[in-house]
Amino acid sequence: MAKLRVELFEEAVGQDKFVLGGKGFGLVEMTAIGLPVPPGFIVTTDVCKEYYAQRGKVPGGLFDEIRKEVSEIEAKTGRKFGGSEKPLLFSVRSGAPFSMPGMMDTILNLGLNDLTTERLAQITKNERFAYDSYRRLIQMFGKVAMGADGEHFETILEERKKSAGVKMDIDLSPKEIREVVKEFKEVIRKDTGREFPQDPHTQLEMAVVAVLKSWNNARAKEYRKYYGISEGLGTAINIQVMVFGNSGQTSGSGVGFTRNPSTGEKKLYGEYLSNSQGEDVVAGVRTPVSVDKVDQMLRRELEEVAKKLEGHFKDMQDFEFTVEDGKLYLLQTRNGKRTAQAAVKVAVDMAKEGLISLEDSVSRVEPEMLETLLHRRLDPSAGDKPIAKGLDASPGAASGVVVFETDEAAKVGGSQKIILVRPETTPEDIKGLIASQGVLTVRGGMTSHAAVVARGMGKPAVVGCGEIEIDKERTRFVTKSGVSITKGETITIDGTTGSVYKGEVRMVDPEPSAELNELLGSADRIRRLQVWANADTPEAARKARDFGAQGIGLCRTERMFNAPNRLPIVRAMIMSRNDEDRKKHLYELFPFQLSDFVEIFTAMRGRPVVVRLLDLPLHEFLPPLEELLVHMQELKERGAPAGEIRENELILNRVTELSEHNPMIGHRGCRLAVTYPEIYEMQTKAILKAAMEVAAKGEPPRVKIMIPLVAIAGEFTYLRKVIDEAAKELFKETGSEIPYQVGTMIETPRAALTAGEIALYSDFFSFGTNDLTQTTFGFSRDDVEAKFIPRYLQLGILEKSPFDSVDGSGVGKLVRMAVDEGRKSKPGLEIGICGEHGGDPKSIVLFNEAGLNYVSCSAFRVPIARLAAAQATLTQKKTSSTV
Ligand code: ADP
Ligand code: MG
Ligand code: MG
Secondary structure, eight states: OOOOOOOGGGOOOOHHHHHHHHOOOOOOOOHHOOOOOEEEEEEEEHHHHHHHHHSSOOOEEEEEHHHHHHHHHHHHTTBBBBBSSSHHHHHHEOOOSSSOOOSSOEEEEEEOHHHHHHHHHHTTHHHHHHHHHHHHHHHHHHHHHHOOOOHHHHHHHHHHHHHHHHHSSGOOHHHHHHHHHHHHHHHHHHHSSSSSOOOHHHHHHHHHHHHHHHHTHHHHHHHHHHTTTTTTTTEEEEEEOOOOOTTTTTEEEEEEEEETTOOOEEEEEEEEEEETTTHHHTTTTTTTEEGGSHHHHHHHHHHHHHHHHHHHHSOOOEEEEEEEEEEEEEEEEEEOOHHHHHHHHHHHHEEEEEEOOOHHHHHSGGGGGGGGGOOOOTTTTTTOSSSSEEEEEOOOOEEEHHHHHHHHHHTTTTOOOOOESSSSOOGGGGHHHHHEEEEEEEOOTTTHHHHHHHHHHTTTTTOOTTEEEETTTTSSSEEEOOOOTTTTTTEEEEEETTEEEEEEOOEEEEOOOHHHHHHHHHHHHHHHHHHEEOOOSHHHHHHHHHHHOSSEEESSHHHHHHTTHHHHHHHHHHHOSHHHHHHHHHHHHHHHHHHHHHHHHHHHHHEEEEEEEOOOGGGGSSSHHHHHHHHHHHHTTTTHHHHHHHHEEEEEHHHHOOOSSSSGGSEEEEHHHHHTHHHHHHHHHHHHHHHHHHHSSSSSEEEEEEEEEEESHHHHHHHHHHHHHHHHHHHHHHHHHOOOOEEEEEEEEEHHHTHHHHHOSSSSSEEEEEHHHHHHHHHHHHHHHHTTTHHHHHHHOOSSTTTTSTTTTTHHHHHHHHHHHHHSSSSOOOOEOSSGGOHHHHHHHHHHHHOEEEEEEGGGGHHHHHHHHHHHHHHHHHHHHHH
């Protein structure tokens, strides 16, 4: 049997928060560094664990041990628990290793009974204070330890205030509070069939049992499940001598932060409320004052405390204090929650102050937090209320007028700010997305088309917003709560929170602060992994470079085909019945491709750019089958000319021909290029010609041509020949040359399995982990999130969506294997990853360990990846030095 552990604050020094709980740990440490903490003791988490190991039986001897500690404190303070001379009172506070709002409320003033309350009133000559304390005890104890209905107490208090004609508890007269006490006792009697216990030790024991039980109440369990806190940790119990902030005007209670939690500014921050106890400050019973305004003496004392706390805990602290008759006591401390801005500033400042190392400062900031600092965002002080909520698919905020049709968006988007609102989007809608400030969809998950495209473009998106309904005529949408927004009306969407607002909400620009740049600078010096960006447009490429991208790891060429002035040509090409026709149309696209690449290479100023050749299946460039069928019906019904009908029929036939059951694993990527090599031939020439043009003017770009979806080395060698021959032809035509590389994506399991062979011919690898995840699991990404992943997560079949964080044991294994095999064939082979996982901090740890050269992610995630890569290096160092 584990030894029962009940320990005084001063005895427990050196033990961690898993034994002492978070609150207990803070109290023990503060006691040890000589801060004024009211004495007390801790029933450790071991006791709680044993309580549950014995199926809810209080471990034998526990109450004796508690009594022993109580007598020690009695001896130390010269007062008696429940005694009639200067009674000693306790608070009983739960305290799990991680802060858990779902658990038991703290019980204050334990030890008061009819007798001691009377004594307290006499000694303090403050009857109101004594009875107010007693009233609070009965209320909290009745509810938490005896199971009385909390509302019954509230009602009595409310009615009493009403009949006395006062607003606040504090204004009730002692006589009235005595009445309340009587009624409260009556509530307990009625609700529980028992009396409020007069014996202090009985009170204490019941409170201890209540804390033990609260570890397993429904709210606490729910909370643990949500935050992934282990069921086995157990809670500790803190039993601490009461100090009284409610004993008069020279008393009070407050909360403080050692620095400003919202800006990070190094200045004491907090609030204080005189003549108050416990939660009064936060509960808003009266308006507290800022610690700036408390009297000089107290302020100076609090500043001393803040300095001591930071010196010891090496982090910004959030602390609770109480003043009793002018004497300051500390009741709690923990690392303070803070905004992203404050997190960055505090980490950088503390390193400068010499409080922590540079490495520590880099580890301090959660990479994901940076997200909010890099996008235009709603002014937090604007105070508008959302009219609907959807999924926060792509961060940032945007305002614009509502447009429902893609064609219209493309038309008016140039001259006014618009928000595209669609049931969902398809590749057809790209032109509308390009023309809009942001997108709102009714259906679709975090990996839906709209979400992925918007993230890639760095535009805000709210998707899967089932709370709105678009009417059939597409002239307006209506929210669940009945707000109607018609076409042309202005709305604001916030992709960081998934909220939709009526009208234009005030916004603030992201200012990458000096501190953020400093922090990222430190991260850059630490990390081994390079960070590149996925960017399809010159605009995105420039953004990526500004955010510190060292190259472009994925430049998709589909968008270039999708632009409104190009799609008709692409369609004509697809409709071609012979090679000659096809080639003719294909080369009409050449000038467009050329100018796109020139801009992107120019933007990247000599940094590497990986251009992926066409990957999409052809049918995605044609109208959907359903649409054509409906259109055909219409044409016939209105007796359209035969020519028009014939034309629609031709498209319909081609779409039927191209349609596949599983287009994701169908005729696309390199497979399509093996059928129509002229597509890659044209693209290669456009890329290299652009590179030569840019090189002639300035820094020569580092061109890397990438073939998608390879599964067989033979596919790669065939297409490499197509590319090399196109290059040779171009070089001959132009009479000059430029170096280039040809590499492959590794995004099928077979490519990973045969990486050793493919590496013989390929100049580089880039993992396409989105498709590699789909093909490894055999999941279709578009169906996954809404349809069955939630159930898998709920049942624990999966811990996390493999599209959010790379699946370590499956997909990760393929990655590691392909890296090893590839480098065995070709030492020093350059390997990166360009799937969306490239911007996920957890996945970055895996990629770092696998020995990749770089991760590539969307421009807006580049700073996040820089920080995460540095943290990955630090963790790797730590684990390898402890092994
Ligand atoms: P929480 O976990 O909600 O912060 P706490 O255990 O910190 O709960 O207690 C709630 C309130 O009671 C806090 O304001 C705290 O400062 C106050 N409190 C707790 N113990 C004492 C005590 N011994 N003397 C005076 N106030 C106390
Ligand atoms: Mg607290
Ligand atoms: Mg792919």
